[in-house]
Amino acid sequence: MQEFLLPVIKSALQSAAIETDKPVQIEKPTDKKNGDFSTNIALLLSKECRRNPRELAAELIGQMIFPDGTVERIEIAGPGFINFYLTPLFIMQSVEHILLEGKGYGSSCAGKGRTAIVEYVSANPTGPLTIGRGRGGVLGDCIANLLETQGYSLTREYYFNDAGRQMQILGESVRYRYMERCGRDIVFPDSHYQGEYIREIAEILFHEHESSLIDSDDPGIFKDTAESIIFSSIKKTLARIDIRHDSFFNEHTLYIAEENGKSANDRVLELLESKGFIDRYEGATWFLTTKLGQEKDKVLVKSSGEPSYRLPDIAYHLDKYRRKFDLIVNVFGADHIDEYPDVLEALRILGHDTSKMRVAINQFVTTTVDGETVKMSTRKGNADLLDELIDDVGADATRLFFIMRSKDSHLNFDIELAKKQSKDNPVFYLQYAHARICSLLRIAAEEVGFKPDGSGAHLLQRLSLEPEIQLGFTLLDYPEVIRTAIRLLEPQKMVEYLHSVAEQYHKFYQECPILKADPDIRTARLFLSLATRQVLRNGFTILGISAPESM
RNA sequence: GUGCCCGUAGCUCAAUGGAUAGAGCAUCAGCCUUCUAAGCUGAGGGUUACUGGUUCGAGUCCAGUCGGGCGCACCA
Structure with missing residues (x-):
């Protein structure tokens, strides 16, 4: 949405004969009073230009030329922010595009022609899945869904070992x-x-x-x-909970010799040795991580002759590079935090571009029952099975609760809250907004013959009330939210955003009569509702929760 | 001891280095003859664990202190 301001600001800098390598930042102020968008460019440049930031801002504004009908007014505020206020017309015209794009709204071609692999769950088949695994599973699945919207050709992989x-x-x-x-x-x-x-x-x-x-x-x-x-x-x-992998990679295959008599593990050893990072002492084979500033070397082959887990791990990731993925994402729990730096170092030594590889680590889960915290324990076999949790709270709540907190935070899963069929439960708040729109559209179709075919979508431009504009403006954020969620590997951003969409819609619904309004306004508000429903649906699809038509 | 994550309203949590730190729950006060009140409006509630530093500006970055979690095997 804010992209259209970028060339405007850049050419204003040019006109003012200012050359800089500082990036032009356009942000959305938290407080509406500070504009729809704002830039701090004058503050950033005041030092190198040796000019007062407000004065600099004034000059830049004088050089700005906006596309017709987009910007209502500009202000210099505070220490030297430049704040932009958009016209309602421009906002509503943009909302119209949401309807045209439909399911594709929020998608982009950023990943077109590129391949990505997301590895998640990866539990060995020694027992049923625990709740802790569930969090990583949903996190990985949502990250995969996010990447898919950007056109990546995606592989969802599960790494396991049935041998050890x-x-x-x-x-x-x-x-x-x-x-x-x-x-x-x-x-x-x-x-x-x-x-x-x-x-x-x-x-x-x-x-x-x-x-x-x-x-x-x-x-x-x-x-x-x-x-x-x-x-x-x-x-x-x-x-x-709608998690399906399309590739299962068996660790055991890395141990099996190929035609040349060597296994993938053997090849890793050879390669690292040729780079001078292998030594043998105390009966074992070591990866010389002390050469990289670490305190201890790491065992790759035990004195028993068996590889330690590190060796196949490196071989596995080497295999991901062999398969030529453009982006490699690994999702795992905090207990594996010490595992990946060694893998990363090995890959780097072997000449691979490790910036392709990203790791999402989720912190642990505790469950709260009746206000009391129950710590996870795999041994005891108490209420920590993922299956039992799904029985208890349902698939939608299971998924949403796992990702409604940042992955870096410990998750407190309140079972009672997740079970509640009431507004306290965030799942219901989101889904209710969707159901409410569906219900409204049903009545509109019956009573006034409303057709969601886009023929009256241009009437959106007639809307100008505060709740309408606010809602519309929020809807336009969606593509940016997806990008942010991907950049941070953090689907929680999407949950937070959808919550604000639902909130804006409820407010709009409360304050603006829809079916009782004059025909043109009524049609326009119905189209705004349609656009809202589209954004909710697209977001729900990424999060993997259902979009009920009635509740 | 050491590596990583966390510490923000009574509780659960937000806040790409930006402006008066925000939501939800809980508490209190309002809004249904009207499209789903599973909703909306308003109020109270804060020394962002602590101490320094970096800069136009720090909850955010750096150093240290204190608290909590997870790792630190020739287990995976």
Whole structure:
């Protein structure tokens, strides 16, 4: 929206014979009194021009030439801000474009012809998904949705490992429960998976094979069965909140030798060694991160001969580079905070452009039940399963609550609040605005034969009341909000914005009669409602929440 | 001990280095013969944890202090 001011200001600088490398910043003041848009350019330049900022502002304004009918007035304010006030006509003409663009409003071609990969969830199939994983999952999914609006060709990837030690323990855990089910007297080890789901898997095996597996030559059946059941349950849980991946990358493949006899892991070692960043001592193979100023070297191959998790991690990201993505986004929880700097360093050493890679880290989740905070614990298996949360509060609330706080903040998930079917619950506030518009449009169609076909959209220009202009102006922010959310990898910005759209609409609805207004004004207000609904819908699509037609 | 994140209204949280720090909930006072009151309007509520620094300007950046969270394995 504010783009049209940029060339105006730049050419004014030129006319005033000011050359600078300072960027021209146009912002939207928080207080409406300070204009629809404002620039601090005079403040920024006053020093290098050695001139009073207000005086400089006055000269710049004198040089500005605006497109016809866009700017109503300009002010110099405070220490030297230049504030722009738009004409209602210009705002409403712009709102008309929202209707023309429809579903595509907010989209752009910024990512056209470019590829991106977003990796998220990536839980190993050792057990059901926890609430903590859910936050990262929704965060990743929304980031992917955001990127899609910019035309990126997108891959949603899930990285997992069905080979390592944890999976072995999983298989053994099932075996123990199976023996138990067969009536054997066993002691279940503390170090193994305690969850009820292990018993359920054992029960399934018992149901199919009865006791015939007790002396089986193939202990792998316990692991394999557990893996396939758990993985499909994870996918099912994710699907309930509309998270679907289109690529599953198995870490295990990085261990397997290719035709030349070398695995992806081997190649990483060779490459790092050729750069002089590998050494062997104490029986292990080390990544010499001390050369990069870190306190300790990091083990890549343990003295047992097995790679540590760092090696396949590097190999995996090398593979992402091999697949030539233009943008690589990784989403994970705060517990992995120390993991990625090493990966990044390795990639940099191997000559890759690490600015392509971005990491979104989400802080942890605590749940509040009856005002009491319950800390997350994977071991205990209490109320921290994502599935149970979805049962409890529904898919929409689950998704929205996970992203309505900044990812850097610890999330306090208030279960009671999420369950409430009332205005306290932010999910309902947003959805109610949408339902209200749908209801209004239904009545308008029946009673006055309103058709949302755009034929009367030009009447929008007739609107000039404060709530109408405010709402329209807010709607025009949408594309900028998407860009900001992407820049910060922060879908929370979208939640906040949509809340303000809903708020503006309710205010408009309250203060401006729609169906009872004169025909032209009525039509115009109905089109404004349509535009609002479009923005809400587009935003809901990115957040992955439903847009109910009635409530 | 150390690396990262956080500390803002009674509670949950906002605020690309900008102007008088904002919402929601809670509290109090108003608005339905009228398109969904699941809504709207208004009021009270703050030394932005603390101390310095950087500059035209700091909740935001820098240094330190204090508090809370998460990591710091030849586990992933």
